[in-house]
Amino acid sequence: MPKLFVMLSLLCVASAVLAASPMGFDEARELLNRTSFAASVDDINAFARLSRAQAVDRLLAGTDKNSVVSTPAPAWVNTFESPRRVRLLSEEERKQFRREQLQKGVELRSWWMTEMLTTPSPLTEKMVLFWHNHFVSSLQKVRSPVLMYRQNLLLRKHAFGYFGDLLHEVAKDPAMVVYLDSASNRKGQPNENFAREVMELFTLGEGNYGEQDIKEVARAFTGWSIDPDRGEFVFRSAVHDEGVKTVLGRSGEFDGDAVLDILLAQPQTAELIVTKLWREFVSPNPDAAEVKRIARMFRDNRYNIKVALRALLVSDAFYAPQNRAALIKSPVELIVGTLRQFRFETGEMTPFLFVSRQLGQDLFAPPNVKGWPGGEAWINSATLLARKQLLESLFRAREMRPTPVAMNGETDNVKAGDNVSGSGKPGIDSRQRFARAMMDINFDGDKWLSQFRPGDPVLKVVLASEPVSAPVAGVTGIDLVRQMVLDPAYQLK
């Protein structure tokens, strides 16, 4: 007996030691690349000295400034464009209004992408994007850049907070109200859109409720509407169905908030969220037992999102060899990751917004309420080609510098940062601005390479796995970098 006791104690000590031991380069690389778009060799080395727990805690601590966005928001975000006022405009004024709204959409996307590029806490942006893809609304339907901006702030506010709070507030978010037709949902005239999606996509998941539940839930949410002049949530009691509803076997005079609490009480809700987080951060195939374990922790901690995320990021599954390079980079990850990794300096975001849309991910405009499916869906013959085109054009040169004034003193009419609203600058078209934005891209290959000391694993910093094609002998420096980013392995994280 004593021998067994000693052996068991030794085993416990051993695994405790392992859990607290430095994570090493490979694990640090995995952690940082999956949470931060890209990582430098210095960052990886710094985290390599930490244990998994310390590393993840450090990362999560860095998100505490998540509601502070360093990129200045566009000037118009505080002015809601009331549709009532728009209806009073002349035909010509309406055309102008539509042009301005389009331009605002570009500025909104530019704002977010700029933040992704420059933020010291990329994990914050990853999570805001995660929630944007969960609580989907699209500018295409919502039509108001102001409301989409406000939704973004809301997602940001709760990104690492309590899922229950997030759910309650998103349900009342004006952009969401518009997107899921909540305002059309009235006593006697139910619109089931929100009810269906809140159960199917936001909380329980398919198969965990019935059609009758949807009808009853819709009744509970009647009266949820928005004030068309201020673009703010308003509850219209006159059209609210006050009767008794039966949802998932429970009965009562539920309103929307009460129903949300019922949904939050179901274990499937926590499992749905953890499953999605798994697919985002760990692998395409969630481990059912692990999901249940982490979902229980999630629920037991009042749906504290940080708790769930932490559990995933310290799990053995996250670092398991078979899960290395098991995920495909989304368009935003590819673009932002490449620009961050290689320290590109950029002008306007428009070329990158264009490419991101071409690759299938238009910020603020997921294709439908299910969001971007992600994973292998990102890659088909057209998008793979477009990804390679982007990388080839970014790495065409050893370096790119912002273009000086052309030879004979003539400049292109637009400089980066010029306010081109269409007024007072005849002949400026978006093509020109696009070209100008491309010319503002600044990349210094030699400088990027100089961060590495002899013996540093350059390949490992850039690639999540061994390259598919062996590097050609004798190729070094930036030519080697170019080969790495054009290797299929670069598409993986």
Next chain:
Amino acid sequence: MDRREFLTAIGGAAAIAGMPQFALAGPPGRYDNLLVLVELKGGNDGLNTVVPYADMEYYSLRPRIAIARDQVLQLDASSGLHPSLQPLMTLWQNHELAVVQSVGYPGANLSHFRSIEIWDTASKSSEYLHDGWLARAFADSPVPKSYAADGVVVGSSEMGPLAGGSTRALALSNTEQFLRQSRLASTEGTSRNAALNHLLKVEHDVKQAASTLNANYTFRAEFPNHQLGNAMKTAAQVIASKAGVAAVKVSHNGFDTHSNQRGTQERLLKELAEGLIAMRSAMQEIGRWDSTLMMTYCEFGRRPKENQSAGTDHGTANAHFVLGGRVKGGLYGSPPALSRLDGNGNLPFGVDFRDLYSTALDRWWGVNSVVALNGRFAPVDLIRA
């Protein structure tokens, strides 16, 4: 995926299905003549490629990186080739190599992106066009429907001059690399990373569809085993297939020699010469060197004065090669005017690059270049009638 879907899926940024309904009567082009464009990505340094070895100014501008007079392969009393281009001397002696100097355009732009866009779209430096010059040419004078594609891009995903419009263009990577990758995709079953498998499968599908073009012809001619050599081999196989193409674009990368230019350019030019020679041998083997015209191009030349890092910065006018069985070998254009550098220290141009394009369009294919080039340009008289 059938071939039409495949062409649609990867036929450039503005993928359009099939041929335009409005295919108007330009006269049919002599597209049995093939154009092979060789892009020297990054901007090759023309001054060290076609060396003005008798010009003392050259040596005073480049104390560290100039090519020594006794190493230059003489073409005439004032110009010679970089020693790495030794394999091209056979062509020079056969009068199949035209060396065109001082190629550029007015209002030269020094940005990689913008300048290559100007070359690819044959635009003025102040205008912004979407479509490649070949796309416009093929829209005006269509390539026969029986051809497998209008143009093929090998070794790159950038369509360049073939971009846009309703061009039927394909991007093919390096055959060898595909074969290796597709083997990886099919073996090792379940232990294989599913995401990687998917990536490789998509690439493989592209290649499979493209293999209708690829006769897998086995050339006796040997191709050098580097990236350009492999791309030339793939291009040659595409050309050898019975289905035709009008134009092929092959890219060689790495010419942006901001530092330590000597070693890099030595290797790149050697690879270029080897690739060009191998392509020539292959075309001769299938009896079509006389119906092939090869032309180099790139975004710009480089600054005459060397920089602090034994390299060169972006420049303007450049030297380019045109080769083929019916080329009138010789030197064209004027030698680099090193005494007439502009305010940025860059060379003036003599031959507009669109003159070279017009040579391909008007003289080689016999199509109307005015539409494709948005103007009238003077072909360089380097093709034998």
